[in-house]
Amino acid sequence: MSTVKLTIDGKVAEVSSELTVLQAARSIGIDIPALCYDETLEIFGACRMCIVEIEGSNKLQTSCSTLVKNGMIVHTETDRIKSTRKDIVQMLLDSHPNDCLTCQKSGECLLQDYAYRYDANFRNHHGAMRPQLMDTSSPYILRDNSKCILCGKCVLTCYQVSDRQVLSFSERGYDTKVVFGADQTIEESPCVSCNRCVAVCPVGALVDKRQLGKIRNWDGNTTVVMCKACEYGCEFEVYSRNKENIAVTAKAPSNGRPLCLKGRLATELKYLENPDKPYIKINERFEETTWDKALGITELIEKINRLEKDNKEEEE
Amino acid sequence: MTNSISEIRNTDAMFVIGSNTTENHPIIGAVMKQAKKRGAKLIVADPRRIELAEYADVFLQLKPGTNIALLNGLMNVIIENGLQNDEYIKNRTENYEELKEIVKDYTPEKVAEICGVKAEDIVNAAIIYAQADKAGIYYTMGVTQHSTGTNAVMSISNLALLCGNVGVESAGVNPLRGQNNVQGACDMGGLPGDLPGYQKVFKPEVIQKFEDAWGAKLSGKVGATIGEMFEGIEKDEIKFLYIMGENPVVSDPDTNHVKKVLSHADFVVVQDIFMNETAEFADVILPAAAFAEKDGTFSNTERRVQRVRKAVNPPGDAKADWEILMNIMNRMGYDKNYANPSEIMDEIASLTPSYGGINYDRLENESIQWPCLDENHPGTKYLHEKAIARGRGLFMPVDYVVSAEMPSEEYPLIMTTGRILYHYHTRTMTGREDGLNQLAPESFVEINPATANRLSILDGERVRLVSRRGEVETTARITEIIDDGVVFMPFHFAEGSANYLTNTVKDEIAKIPELKVAAVRVEKI
Amino acid sequence: MQVTINGKNYDVEKNTTILKACKDAGIEIPTLCHDDRLSPSGACRLCLVEVEGWKNLHTSCTAICKDNMVIQTHSDKVIKGRQEVLDLLISNHPLECLTCEKSGACKLQDYCYEYGITEGTYRWEMKKPYFDSSNPFYNFDSRKCILCGLCVRVCDELQGTSAIGFENRGFETNVATPFNEGLINSTCVSCGNCVSVCPVGALEPKSKEKFRYWETRDVRTTCSYCGVGCQMDLVVKGNKVVDVKPAFDALNEGLLCVKGKFSYNFLSHPDRLKRPMVKKDGVFVETSWEEAYNLIVNKMKSVKEYYGSEAFAGLTSARCTNEENYLFQKMFRAVLGTNNVDHCARL
Known part of the structure; x- marks a missing residue:
């Protein structure tokens, strides 16, 4: 692995030759916007927000898919780039509902952040909007297709777990959409409610339904906790307000682990005073269940109870 | 302040003298206006028709330098009408007879003549103050920056004692301190005669205590005040001047003299957050952290010790002042290390009885007003509650003496100086705020229309002010705020600075310069 | 006196408002126009509660508790009432949360989320917009104003400046300066206390920096x-x-x-001092801390040796912290051996 030297916005960066321009920029504290890039996912190059100017080339290039080269001179925030990014955000906004007032994602939405950064706003128009397809079938995930920007992160993260691979793209052009299973509802699909897709969604298209309406990003505090269901320790976020824990959401899987529903429920039970009832999927139907059944510890609890009872009797 | 800011809300009468409170202590000004709305009476004495004057029951637009005459006049009226608090005087004060003797001559008519106010207003003000159950006096530099400043403060104290307003909630004698931590700088021994907690440098037991604690030999000789330092530099007795976070070229009287002194000094160190007019004379400049870039405490005007917390990093290589000082002390062979300001506060508390119970753990959840003697002491909301600190309140009657410089044929006007809302001290910070510069861009002089008429000066015209010490050019602001014969200049601005004109003559005791009265003439350019 | 709130009994003092009684009982009631420091106004009507025996819902900020009063703060009727209030407000409010500077610190946004009001259902004409950007520190945007009156009351009751008031009536009501001459020509002293209490984005500081409240x-x-x-x-x-x-x-x-x-x-x-500087041939040049310290310390040592302790003088600072002032005088007294320490207490 060799290192190369390049200049980004006048700052010199010495980085590994295997990095992309976007990674090199972020490593020296220059934040190139990107909706579809995620360091844990395959490079997709869908959103075009990460375009930069590289001296010697007339075309704007996506920095997430361009490798660094020695002597490269990169500009990340020129007027031309800013105006192009504003156009990209504008086009996304034109088919996005004006819903930040009550959107669960408000405050942690990348589209909102970039709209603010590049001064783009919702406009009234008579053109097409993405159809309102709301999937409320799951108690864990709320899917709102009208807010999807087709960045592909959810599809890619689901694809990474070989026995899941539930999400995929379907249709083409303006009709393109992300579907669960064979274009089924979440309930009918093989989705296991791990919420990996929710954790990577940059907008309000996939949100954690158990947090919905309870608390938003700016309201109160968040603490990152480690799941204790297995020894790998995936990350969850606990939302609290006035010292009361309100909600738990999946944040990131630990290395080599996929995130799972059991871990999420165990974390909820540990941190929340009054968690919502647990549900498990039985024959493609979500059914309310008990905590011991949801966590699969019914037999263990029975055995513990029996042993304790025996002990007591012996003492007596 | 003997009392607290929040107590103003419940006072019955406020006597504001020599303080443009709404501009210089805006939040206290707001609380005063709230009290007025609630029904408290307000007396204002100031050479300028300041905002509070509009709210006042009695406004006394007195001539600069006549505070003592006015205060004696008020006491004269009170005693003549038998409105004094006899029981309080009998139980808690001494030397009343001498006071009676001296104020006897200050009849309202005579005082009205001296101060340029109406005799009936003096009578009304005296009655309001004396008849109020709880009345507070609030003053600032308009009282103290005179050659007779200390005497004026004593007169204020006399008035408060006369009506039993010391050691009482929502009353008291309340100097409003100008700068964020001027109280703390004094508390911490930033004075030539005082170690922390006003422990005198010349007392053997004090020297012993600090020598033991610090492991160093200390001098028992009272040091030099700013003015004496400047004299010492001129006489080649002082060689090395260290200036931390001050800008005497703009803030001190007689700018030409200050500049001469600084260029004469052998070695000058300046430690500041910005290059300023004083730093130009430095041999070494050290970049310091600003308030948001370090931890510490400030003590406010009501003796309240409050935390300052680090929010951001200082720019470049700048360091917190305490770190710089510690590094220099260490390099001078004094091996005391502090990991953080909290440890310094622990040392302060161990040596300063009034700060004895103060530490960062407590300050995390509360603010504490000193005296706070130990960790269980709640702090002190108002002073002298049980008894006056020295046992009995001593009346210190004083006579009115004219200011050092009075109008003459050559210098026919009195110039007084002060601060405005939109700037702070020498503008090192506020001068870099676009919005403030838009609202208050440059130096000016307030002139009464009658004065301006005589000199044929129009509003907004450039004028030259000349005193015995120097001259400056500035812009005329024709306004009824100021009386005929008196002009006012804010001192904030280095360009067109009021302090080229001001008088360095000092109060004998407090060594405070007479910044509030200088004889000048105004010339049309 | 005793009152029952949501089925539980509480003791309250005479002349307590229902809002205060609920707050003391730990029950949160939404309000956009209430401020404990100010006279109650009942303007926003969001703090509605249901009182047994009273026909209509009442604003809890203005209603006083009576003995044996039975109060419901979150009944269906109350929730419906509050939703109606929010619906009316948001119907006449621009939906600009996407880029509104107040987003993330806006009470209207928070209550709409809490009460599930996603958009206004009253599609009438919007209020005539009025902007005032004449003050150098803050802007006023009447489109976002919900007429809670907090700014007007703070300016009058607490700040005592009375620079702004309500003008016109009914639908045309606006917060404005006398004769609409703009804030810069009013008695406004730019204290910004109106900005600090504005629950929405109507009064906003003119920030030099772009930021969102959730990033801070x-x-x-x-x-x-x-x-x-x-x-x-x-x-x-x-x-x-x-x-x-x-x-x-x-x-x-x-x-x-x-x-x-x-x-x-x-x-x-940008003018902030960032590195130590020494004067060389009348010009300041940047240097390292080490060099600056050495220069000072060597000078201190030689002055002390040749001229003695009294040749030092120091001005400490009313701008610095207690701890720094303490160390400054300690350096002069314990290390340099003189009491020549003073500061600008007299200025």
Whole structure:
């Protein structure tokens, strides 16, 4: 692995030759916007927000898919780039509902952040909007297709777990959409409610339904906790307000682990005073269940109870 | 302040003298206006028709330098009408007879003549103050920056004692301190005669205590005040001047003299957050952290010790002042290390009885007003509650003496100086705020229309002010705020600075310069 | 007196408002126009509660508790009433949360989320917009104003300036300066206390820095201007102070002045001294701390040796902290051996 030297916005960066321009920029504290890039996912190059100017080339290039080269001179925030990014955000906004007032994602939405950064706003128009397809079938995930920007992160993260691979793209052009299973509802699909897709969604298209309406990003505090269901320790976020824990959401899987529903429920039970009832999927139907059944510890609890009872009797 | 800011809300009468409170202590000004709305009476004495004057029951637009005459006049009226608090005087004060003797001559008519106010207003003000159950006096530099400043403060104290307003909630004698931590700088021994907690440098037991604690030999000789330092530099007795976070070229009287002194000094160190007019004379400049870039405490005007917390990093290589000082002390062979300001506060508390119970753990959840003697002491909301600190309140009657410089044929006007809302001290910070510069861009002089008429000066015209010490050019602001014969200049601005004109003559005791009265003439350019 | 709130009994003192009784009982009631420091106004109608025996819902901020009163704060009727109020407000409010500077610190946005009001259902004409950007520190945007009156009451009752008031009536009501001559021509002293209480984005500071409230953290500190010592929260994004909020639980009770509220940009001013400098041939050149310290310490040692301790003098600072002032005088007294320490207490 060799290192190369390049200049980004006048700052010199010495980085590994295997990095992309976007990674090199972020490593020296220059934040190139990107909706579809995620360091844990395959490079997709869908959103075009990460375009930069590289001296010697007339075309704007996506920095997430361009490798660094020695002597490269990169500009990340020129007027031309800013105006192009504003156009990209504008086009996304034109088919996005004006819903930040009550959107669960408000405050942690990348589209909102970039709209603010590049001064783009919702406009009234008579053109097409993405159809309102709301999937409320799951108690864990709320899917709102009208807010999807087709960045592909959810599809890619689901694809990474070989026995899941539930999400995929379907249709083409303006009709393109992300579907669960064979274009089924979440309930009918093989989705296991791990919420990996929710954790990577940059907008309000996939949100954690158990947090919905309870608390938003700016309201109160968040603490990152480690799941204790297995020894790998995936990350969850606990939302609290006035010292009361309100909600738990999946944040990131630990290395080599996929995130799972059991871990999420165990974390909820540990941190929340009054968690919502647990549900498990039985024959493609979500059914309310008990905590011991949801966590699969019914037999263990029975055995513990029996042993304790025996002990007591012996003492007596 | 003997009392607290929040107590103003419940006072019955406020006597504001020599303080443009709404501009210089805006939040206290707001609380005063709230009290007025609630029904408290307000007396204002100031050479300028300041905002509070509009709210006042009695406004006394007195001539600069006549505070003592006015205060004696008020006491004269009170005693003549038998409105004094006899029981309080009998139980808690001494030397009343001498006071009676001296104020006897200050009849309202005579005082009205001296101060340029109406005799009936003096009578009304005296009655309001004396008849109020709880009345507070609030003053600032308009009282103290005179050659007779200390005497004026004593007169204020006399008035408060006369009506039993010391050691009482929502009353008291309340100097409003100008700068964020001027109280703390004094508390911490930033004075030539005082170690922390006003422990005198010349007392053997004090020297012993600090020598033991610090492991160093200390001098028992009272040091030099700013003015004496400047004299010492001129006489080649002082060689090395260290200036931390001050800008005497703009803030001190007689700018030409200050500049001469600084260029004469052998070695000058300046430690500041910005290059300023004083730093130009430095041999070494050290970049310091600003308030948001370090931890510490400030003590406010009501003796309240409050935390300052680090929010951001200082720019470049700048360091917190305490770190710089510690590094220099260490390099001078004094091996005391502090990991953080909290440890310094622990040392302060161990040596300063009034700060004895103060530490960062407590300050995390509360603010504490000193005296706070130990960790269980709640702090002190108002002073002298049980008894006056020295046992009995001593009346210190004083006579009115004219200011050092009075109008003459050559210098026919009195110039007084002060601060405005939109700037702070020498503008090192506020001068870099676009919005403030838009609202208050440059130096000016307030002139009464009658004065301006005589000199044929129009509003907004450039004028030259000349005193015995120097001259400056500035812009005329024709306004009824100021009386005929008196002009006012804010001192904030280095360009067109009021302090080229001001008088360095000092109060004998407090060594405070007479910044509030200088004889000048105004010339049309 | 005793009242029943949501089925539980509470003792309250005479002349307590229902809102206060609920607050003391730990029950949160939404309100956009109430401020404990100000006279109640009942303007926003969001604090509605149901009282047994009363026909209509009542604003709890103005209704006084009576003995044996039975109060419901979250009944279906109350929730419906509040939803109706929010619907009316949001119907006449621009949906600009996407880029509104207040987003993330807006009470209207928070209550709409809490009560599930996603958009206004009253599709009538919007209020005539009125902007006032004449003040150098803050803007007024009437489109976002919900007429809660907090700004008007703070300016009048607490700040005592009365620069703004209500003009016109009914649907045309606006917050404005006398004769609509703009804030810059009014008696406004730019204290920004109106900005600090505005629950929505109608009064907004003119920030030099773009930031969203969810990107920031608050640091409680003491104002560095005058001797009053107001407490305030510095709003910090990354390594920059981007806003200042007054502390409500301190001596300043939620008030600040123009300097405390708005004048923090000096902190990141390019003129800030960043490196030690020494004068060489009359010109200042940057140097390292090590060199600067050595120069000072060597000079201190030689002055002390040749001229003695009394040849030192120091001006400490009313601008610095207690700890720094303490160390400064300690350096002069314990290390240099002189009491020649003073500061500008007299100026």
